[in-house]
Amino acid sequence: MPRFSKHFKLGLSQHQLDFVDISNEYDTPVYVDPFAIEIKNDVWSEQASHQIRIFFLEVLEALRSGDDMRAASLMSNLREPKETFLGVSSGDPHGRGVGHGQANKLIKAIKNSRAYSSGLLSDLSEMSLYVEGVDRDKISDLTTNIIRNLLVEYTQEQCDVFGIETLNYNGPPHWDATRRNWVSKIVQLPYIDDDPIILVPKFIVRRRLSLDSQEFYNKQITDFLISEELKANSSLVQTLKSQERVVYKKDIKKEFPKSKSLIADIVSKHPELLKMLKSVAKNQKSLVSFSEDEESIQSLCLKLASLLPEIPQGRNTADDYHKFIMGAFTALFYPDLIAPKKEWEINGGRKRIDIVYTNSSNSGFFSQRRDDPNVNANLVIVECKNYSTDIVNPELDQLIGRFNPDRGKLGIVTCRQIDDKKLLLERCKDAVKNRQGYIIVLSDYDIIRMLNLKGHLEENSIETSLHEKYRDIIS
Incomplete structure (x- = not known):
């Protein structure tokens, strides 16, 4: 069976996708790493970290108060997350999780550890350092189960992006950090044959745990x-x-x-x-590739640079252009920009944004824009204009209307060409002067140049280009 992207005919490579492109016939040998989640600055990661922290503290509090039954009850719901097809297992991919029968063994291992008795153990991501018998497979499975509800929501969002059908799935319970308990629910997931699939963001997986x-x-x-x-x-x-x-x-x-x-x-x-x-x-880099037979990111970017001019301009090919930009931006800016949402509805569905990326950058251009109180770019809003004419005020006003204090005020407009660059720049400057927002315009020329730079391992020059365009609109 081919990978998820081929089964659903997405026409995108792993480098253009935000999630691990799994197959249901074998496990992909990577692991969900709680420390990789902990170090990120985006809203999704903060929610996931909160759920992990609340769960593990609940287990520790139960153990320290002598309520081993409560601790075992919490742990017994950490079943094998077979829907993700991650890790390493022999034969059919069923994972090697905690499972109901192993809950008491895990509780015993925690209590017997020096770190528990000394009070050192307080963080799930550190458990593999201190608890015998706990390694990357169990930590990955523990983490996956605890954030299952967020992974299900992420999967549904990615299915919305690509128009993939989802069906009912009555699977394992979800951890509810508010109730501090497990809650059963029926959710919507995509299927490959008879297998339900939970997609996992690339940025939270590692080949081995960060804290190994x-x-x-x-x-x-x-x-x-x-x-x-x-x-x-x-x-x-x-x-x-x-x-x-x-x-x-x-x-x-x-x-x-x-x-x-x-x-x-x-x-x-x-x-x-x-x-x-x-x-x-x-400081470890997020994984971008998971298989030796995948095309390199450099080769892909060079190929994308040659493909963009082949997309005709105009309304009839707007979807093709839109899809191209989303894949190209993931290839260019991951892991700074993650979790793309396509045609995201805002204001009660009265408006839609072409593409929204979560700003997850820890350093560099996008991090600086998020940390700047005037910009507050928690999200990066992208509008794709497959026009044969220049962008004018209504298009910029449309993007400005998408800004707000929570999303931030950074937007990117992509377009095919710019005839009057001076006029367009003045319009973008006006938005800054009026404190409406910060708009960067990227034409085919700019995008092709960035793709070629990444294709030739000159990523620092991409960062320089973004800084230059930003300085132009604020000067």
């Missing part, structure tokens, strides 16, 4: 232990002919073999090591 105990031990922990042994001039210290004193990692690992209790003990006394690990993990 083996990586932590191999790097920060062993480096710290080497330093400590040198300070103490222990028996592990060797003196070279050059009189340099050294401690070898192989000797450290023999003297202090990896265990999660060891990690908990060291972090309790030296929390700066965990802070260092998180700092490194925070």
Whole structure:
């Protein structure tokens, strides 16, 4: 069975999609990572982090108050999330989740961990560092189940974007952070054959967890232990002919073999090591590719640059142009711009926005626009104009009408060409002067240039172009 995109004939590659393009015949070897959610600044991630935090605190509070039955009841609903087709399993993809029978084992493992008894354990994303038997598969499945309702809503939004039919699905219960309990509900999901599908955003998955105990031990922990042994001039210290004193990692690992209790003990006394690990993990790039046979992002961008001029101008091909822009923007700006919504209804359905992206940037142009109180670009609003004539005031007024304090005041208008660039720039400047909003116009020339820049690994030049266009309208 082909991947989701081919089954539903989306005509887009993984790089043009916001979600992991799964198949229902095998698991895609990536994992939902709670730390990848925690470090993002967008509204969706904040909601997901809140739900994860509330759930785990509820479990810990039950354990600390001696209510193991309540803790086991909470954990027993964390079933195998077979609808996502992520992770690694043998044979048919059914996942390797917690499951009802493993809830008590997991509770026991938490209670037996040094981090729980010392009070160090407070965060689900850190559980794989401290609790024996808990690794990326269980953390991924735990997280998936806790944010199941948000993933279902995300799936429905992506199905709306691409016009994919959804059907009733009476699956596992959803975590309700307000009620602090599990709630059963029938939801709408797409199906491939008889399999319900839950789509997962690319930006929340990793090939291994950001907070990986083996990586932590191999790097920060062993480096710290080497330093400590040198300070103490222990028996592990060797003196070279050059009189340099050294401690070898192989000797450290023999003297202090990896265990999660060891990690908990060291972090309790030296929390700066965990802070260092998180700092490194925070700077990891989001995954964009999940299979060796996928076309590279560079090759795709060069191909898209050649395809844009082939789309005819005019109303009859507006949908083709619209679809192209959405895929091209995801290829260009992911993971800064995520979760696209197409023809998003606002003001009670009286108005529609061509494309809305959630601004999830941690640095650079889009992050600066979100953090600027005058712009407050929590969303980036995109209007696509497949016109053969220049954009005039009504088109700009239409975009300005989409701005508000919650969405922010940053918009992008895409168009095929600009004949009178000076006049259009003055119109955009007027919107800034009147405090109506900030509008950047990107023509075919601009988009093709950006695609070619990314195709030639010159992404910094894309950032420079956006800054230049922004400076033009505020100067």
